[in-house]
Amino acid sequence: MSCRMSFRFFIVALALVSLSQSSHAADKVGRDQSSASKPNVVFILADDLGFSDLGCYGGEIATPNLDTLAANGLRYSQFYNTARCWPSRAALLTGYYAQQVNRDPQGQRPKWAALVPQLLKPAGYRSYQTGKWHVDGPILAGGFERSYDIADQDRFFNPQRLTLNDQQIASPSLDEGYYVTTAVAQRGVQFLNEHQQQHRGEPFFLYLAFTSPHFPLHALPEDIARYKDRYREGWDVVREQRWKRQRELGLHAADLSAPERTTFPKWNVDEAGLKTKIGAGEVGRAVPWTELSAEQQQFQATKMAIHAAMVDRMDREIGRVLEQLRAMQAFDNTLIFFASDNGASAEQIIRGDMHDPAAPLGSAKSYLGLGPGWSTAANTPFRKHKHWTHEGGIATPLIAHWPAGIAAKGELRRAPGHLVDIAPTLLELAGLPAPKTFHEESRPSFPGRSLVASFAKEDVRPHEPLFFKHQDNRALRHGDWKITAAGADAAWELYDLSQDRSEMHDLAAKQPEKVNELAELWTARSTEYAQQGATGAPLPRAEQGKAKK
Numbered sequence: 001m002s003c004r005m006s007f008r009f010f011i012v013a014l015a016l017v018s019l020s021q022s023s024h025a026a027d028k029v030g031r032d033q034s035s036a037s038k039p040n041v042v043f044i045l046a047d048d049l050g051f052s053d054l055g056c057y058g059g060e061i062a063t064p065n066l067d068t069l070a071a072n073g074l075r076y077s078q079f080y081n082t083a084r085c086w087p088s089r090a091a092l093l094t095g096y097y098a099q100q101v102n103r104d105p106q107g108q109r110p111k112w113a114a115l116v117p118q119l120l121k122p123a124g125y126r127s128y129q130t131g132k133w134h135v136d137g138p139i140l141a142g143g144f145e146r147s148y149d150i151a152d153q154d155r156f157f158n159p160q161r162l163t164l165n166d167q168q169i170a171s172p173s174l175d176e177g178y179y180v181t182t183a184v185a186q187r188g189v190q191f192l193n194e195h196q197q198q199h200r201g202e203p204f205f206l207y208l209a210f211t212s213p214h215f216p217l218h219a220l221p222e223d224i225a226r227y228k229d230r231y232r233e234g235w236d237v238v239r240e241q242r243w244k245r246q247r248e249l250g251l252h253a254a255d256l257s258a259p260e261r262t263t264f265p266k267w268n269v270d271e272a273g274l275k276t277k278i279g280a281g282e283v284g285r286a287v288p289w290t291e292l293s294a295e296q297q298q299f300q301a302t303k304m305a306i307h308a309a310m311v312d313r314m315d316r317e318i319g320r321v322l323e324q325l326r327a328m329q330a331f332d333n334t335l336i337f338f339a340s341d342n343g344a345s346a347e348q349i350i351r352g353d354m355h356d357p358a359a360p361l362g363s364a365k366s367y368l369g370l371g372p373g374w375s376t377a378a379n380t381p382f383r384k385h386k387h388w389t390h391e392g393g394i395a396t397p398l399i400a401h402w403p404a405g406i407a408a409k410g411e412l413r414r415a416p417g418h419l420v421d422i423a424p425t426l427l428e429l430a431g432l433p434a435p436k437t438f439h440e441e442s443r444p445s446f447p448g449r450s451l452v453a454s455f456a457k458e459d460v461r462p463h464e465p466l467f468f469k470h471q472d473n474r475a476l477r478h479g480d481w482k483i484t485a486a487g488a489d490a491a492w493e494l495y496d497l498s499q500d501r502s503e504m505h506d507l508a509a510k511q512p513e514k515v516n517e518l519a520e521l522w523t524a525r526s527t528e529y530a531q532q533g534a535t536g537a538p539l540p541r542a543e544q545g546k547a548k549k
Contacts, residue, residue, distance in 0.1 A: 038203045040334040047214040050344030050378025051395045058246035061308045065319040071410045073401030080418045083393040083470045086134045088341035095423025099529040102536030110535040112441035117143025123430035128191035131184040131209030138166045148187035154352025156180045156218035157364040185317035189324045196328045213310035215369040223309035231304040234289030239377040254501035256381045268348045286373040304374045306362040335402040343393045344378030346385040389468040389475035406455045420448030476522040483518045
């Protein structure tokens with residue numbers, strides 16, 4: 001059964017539940033939340049996943065485990081990250097924007113900037129991390145009891161920088177059958193099993209941070225084989241198919257934005273280098289699929305097959321973690337979130353062990369990036385990619401599943417939200433107030449708000465303006481209005497997202513007063529946040545170099 005049909009099966013089945021049960025759904029949420037003990041929390045974060053890559057968000061990739069969580073929980077259709085990996089992790093783990101905690105550029109957090117495990121510890125939580133860290137400081141010092149860190153994003157089969165509990169461990173060799181995505185899940189299962197054996201009855205927080213499907217495109221051969229011929233029809237057709245499925249699923253009513261055929265990240269391998277260093281099949285821009293040669297079409301279809309294989313494998317490994325939760329009888333009272341750290345990436349960079357044009361695509365000796373053609377499809381229906389603050393760079397899926405606390409099955413939540421909302425959410429569920437001080441230093445108020453009210457029904461209260469700033473790109477969303485600019489010298493663009501989520505109709509020239517109003521608000525927030533972040537120290541130069549990789 002395809003992931004699309006599987007998701008629809010759940011929706012149809014749930015629609016047949018008796019009307020009497022449906023009428024008591026809201027009451028059940030209140031009863032469940034008041035009677036259940038503090039929930040366990042598993043936050044699953046993907047790396048460079050596009051808004052439309054999951055089956056339950058319109059994609060054709062097989063993601064049955066995540067689709068099932070969505071069918072038995074909630075999907076948020078207007079949730080945001082920060083457009084880049086390390087600022088998103090700062091926002092998720094501190095509850096503050098990266099600029100507030102001196103993570104833009106990648107500096108050291110102020111002493112008051114506690115991480116989620118430190119915030120939850122007074123409620124008795126034990127915390128575990130596995131996967132990509134990309135936050136300053138030792139992991140255990142941030143309140144985690146156990147950690148498995150993949151600090152090497154250049155190799156999926158034999159990473160060279162692995163730590164267990166902040167101590168470096170031996171790197172696997174290529175003949176060991178190691179694969180990062182599997183290892184991240186295995187450690188998660190191990191930590192949960194240890195928790196069950198040694199701390200049964202105590203609540204836990206598991207941060208499961210996959211590196212998939214971040215470049216390089218590395219996947220297991222059997223996973224690639226499942227998608228071998230799937231993408232021969234090309235990125236333009238796949239994009240339109242995803243858009244139509246999204247509308248059928250009710251995710252949005254947005255139009256499909258026009259592909260940006262000329263976008264080329266300035267930090268990429270130059271276009272001549274793509275041909276000489278990778279091969280004649282590589283393409284640097286999202287040109288019409290029909291303009292590609294047969295060789296280019298085959299090469300590009302294989303790249304997307306590898307990307308799909310990486311997402312598919314991540315979902316399979318998530319399934320193993322879910323089985324562990326069931327075996328522990330912890331599944332019902334575990335709040336599971338799933339999100340992505342930014343949109344899909346248009347990057348085509350060669351690092352690590354470089355690229356061998358003779359190596360099988362997707363193997364350890366190859367080094368490929370998804371590129372703007374398929375990234376445009378992955379971010380359907382939006383414009384631009386990771387790094388930019390247009391919707392394609394900052395929109396993320398968000399799934400929330402918690403049988404003991406969320407009665408809704410397969411419902412959508414359309415109110416805007418952001419990763420800065422996660423920390424306030426977990427504090428509310430733990431029964432803890434937001435601390436006013438940490439390490440004897442005063443803390444600013446959280447810029448986000450708890451999502452708990454949205455578990456029962458749509459939360460219609462206005463959110464604080466959502467702030468975005470990454471390198472030279474910037475944006476602010478206030479209600480349905482959004483300003484955004486791509487580049488230091490770029491003028492503000494203005495969009496009414498209630499009518500134009502795909503950012504196709506720039507209203508800046510027609511409503512300059514609205515642009516000025518929002519621009520002044522953005523400037524005030526940027527100044528305020530920079531002052532708060534200034535209390536942290538910059539990282540030593542050597543550590544900054546590591547963080548940029």
